[in-house]
Amino acid sequence: MNIMYSSTRDASRKVTASQAILKGLSEDGGLFVPDQIPVLDVSFSELSNMTYQETAYAVMKQFLTDFTQEELKSCIRAAYDSKFDTEEIAPLVQADGVYYLELFHGATIAFKDMALSILPHLLTTAAKKNQVQNEIVILTATSGDTGKAALAGFADVKGTKIIVFYPKNGVSPIQEKQMITQKGENTHVVGIHGNFDEAQTGVKQMFADQELEKELAEHGYQFSSANSINIGRLVPQIVYYVYAYARLLAKGEIQDGESINVVVPTGNFGNILAAYYAKNMGVPIAKLICASNENKVLYDFFETGKYDKNREFMLTSSPSMDILISSNLERLIYRIAGNDAQKNAALMKQLTSEGVYEITDEMKAGLKDFYGNYASEQETAGTIRELYKKTGYVLDTHTAVAAAVYQKYQAQTGDQTKTVVASTASPFKFTRSVMNAIDESYDSKSDFELADELSKIANVKIPKAIEEIRTAQVLHQTECEVSEMKDVVKRFLHV
Numbered sequence: 199m200n201i202m203y204s205s206t207r208d209a210s211r212k213v214t215a216s217q218a219i220l221k222g223l224s225e226d227g228g229l230f231v232p233d234q235i236p237v238l239d240v241s242f243s244e245l246s247n248m249t250y251q252e253t254a255y256a257v258m259k260q261f262l263t264d265f266t267q268e269e270l271k272s273c274i275r276a277a278y279d280s281k282f283d284t285e286e287i288a289p290l291v292q293a294d295g296v297y298y299l300e301l302f303h304g305a306t307i308a309f310k311d312m313a314l315s316i317l318p319h320l321l322t323t324a325a326k327k328n329q330v331q332n333e334i335v336i337l338t339a340t341s342g343d344t345g346k347a348a349l350a351g352f353a354d355v356k357g358t359k360i361i362v363f364y365p366k367n368g369v370s371p372i373q374e375k376q377m378i379t380q381k382g383e384n385t386h387v388v389g390i391h392g393n394f395d396e397a398q399t400g401v402k403q404m405f406a407d408q409e410l411e412k413e414l415a416e417h418g419y420q421f422s423s424a425n426s427i428n429i430g431r432l433v434p435q436i437v438y439y440v441y442a443y444a445r446l447l448a449k450g451e452i453q454d455g456e457s458i459n460v461v462v463p464t465g466n467f468g469n470i471l472a473a474y475y476a477k478n479m480g481v482p483i484a485k486l487i488c489a490s491n492e493n494k495v496l497y498d499f500f501e502t503g504k505y506d507k508n509r510e511f512m513l514t515s516s517p518s519m520d521i522l523i524s525s526n527l528e529r530l531i532y533r534i535a536g537n538d539a540q541k542n543a544a545l546m547k548q549l550t551s552e553g554v555y556e557i558t559d560e561m562k563a564g565l566k567d568f569y570g571n572y573a574s575e576q577e578t579a580g581t582i583r584e585l586y587k588k589t590g591y592v593l594d595t596h597t598a599v600a601a602a603v604y605q606k607y608q609a610q611t612g613d614q615t616k617t618v619v620a621s622t623a624s625p626f627k628f629t630r631s632v633m634n635a636i637d638e639s640y641d642s643k644s645d646f647e648l649a650d651e652l653s654k655i656a657n658v659k660i661p662k663a664i665e666e667i668r669t670a671q672v673l674h675q676t677e678c679e680v681s682e683m684k685d686v687v688k689r690f691l692h693v
């Protein structure tokens with residue numbers, strides 16, 4: 199079966215999977231969606247005997263139908279290797295009756311590695327398949343996690359260069375150190391004198407700059423995106439939900455066909471959308487529990503059917519979920535609108551012009567599988583402390599938001615269905631918030647002292663990603679004004 203992709207805002211544009219990956223975003227501003235969600239063509243008893251890599255192939259081949267078997271397998275091999283510190287790639291750990299699906303065993307110890315380890319390979323393969331001769335230049339604006347994961351993924355990947363812009367004073371010390379020590383001849387990191395929004399706007403302007411596009415093409419370059427709206431990031435994320443179900447089955451924790459719930463700490467809505475796609479492929483998922491921090495725009499949306507981004511932006515201890523426009527929600531809106539691009543485009547236009555839209559009752563019925571709630575800063579910290587005291591297992595702040603929301607869900611519903619929580623970051627990435635949650639007296643220590651302390655109390659080895667930056671040399675020192683971003687890009691590329 200051949201799956202084609204079309205824009206959520208214009209059904210008439212159909213492209214292949216590899217073309218969708220190359221483009222990232224459709225020209226009309228919409229996101230690419232598959233024209234149907236394929237049903238898994240292997241049984242769970244077969245899947246329960248598969249490795250992560252084999253599962254990845256079984257799932258991804260059904261979406262990326264214009265990739266050959268050899269192409270896809272070679273991408274998977276290159277992505278899910280010893281960069282991960284466990285052969286299982288995404289282990290399930292049980293604590294206090296909940297299964298935590300640890301998605302942070304990759305190079306940068308956040309779940310972004312699950313997709314950004316493979317995206318560079320999918321992208322370069324897609325370029326070859328479509329006779330793209332140009333070198334691909336990945337432009338990324340980051341508030342911390344995506345930048346490092348994209349740098350690690352694209353470092354020394356032939357035929358690509360990557361340029362990351364981050365707000366010079368807007369990321370954590372560990373996040374900055376991770377980025378400015380990045381190795382790789384093809385990597386560039388720039389601290390801008392501005393905030394994340396300005397970095398993001400600057401990058402978007404370069405994408406839309408036709409003169410720049412022409413100049414780049416003359417020098418053999420073209421831009422692409424490693425942002426979470428790329429379908430090449432969404433498809434690899436479906437894999438681990440299939441894998442989690444198969445592992446539960448293999449371990450005898452569930453019966454074949456038994457439903458599970460999934461809880462996802464959510465920001466841009468990419469990770470939970472992947473779980474929704476997995477459910478539509480046939481994974482027996484009952485509830486998709488969407489967990490927000492104090493930026494609870496999604497909770498309000500699930501409650502009322504009204505999406506309203508006009509509100510104060512909160513800075514929380516789970517910064518990767520501090521977001522008011524969840525880009526990937528558009529793919530769900532499109533679907534519950536009956537795959538109606540026109541209807542979806544009208545709502546998205548309202549979001550741009552007024553910052554708000556409201557769905558119909560009919561569309562609301564399409565959300566019945568979702569449950570939304572949120573956790574306050576205090577509830578998040580309390581959840582880290584309580585679980586640690588009870589079991590010795592230490593959650594990062596993002597995963598703790600999910601665990602706290604799951605407790606609320608259980609208290610409200612009494613639902614006893616077995617539940618998987620997507621564990622999206624290592625606690626070592628947000629050490630200070632995590633250690634302060636456990637005991638406020640830790641706050642006087644330095645970041646690396648805290649990592650040592652965390653390692654002791656959790657009985658977990660300090661991840662390589664942290665050890666590396668302790669002594670790593672700073673390799674990137676470029677800073678610039680927001681207005682100079684384009685000049686910096688041209689300088690890097692000798693254009």
Ligand SMILES: *Cc1c(COP(=O)(O)O)cnc(C)c1O
Nearest residue numbers: 465466467468469518596622623
């Ligand atoms: C990006 C991120 C999230 C949010 O994931 P979305 O796909 O954007 O919803 C949650 N936790 C961590 C640690 C992240 O880096």
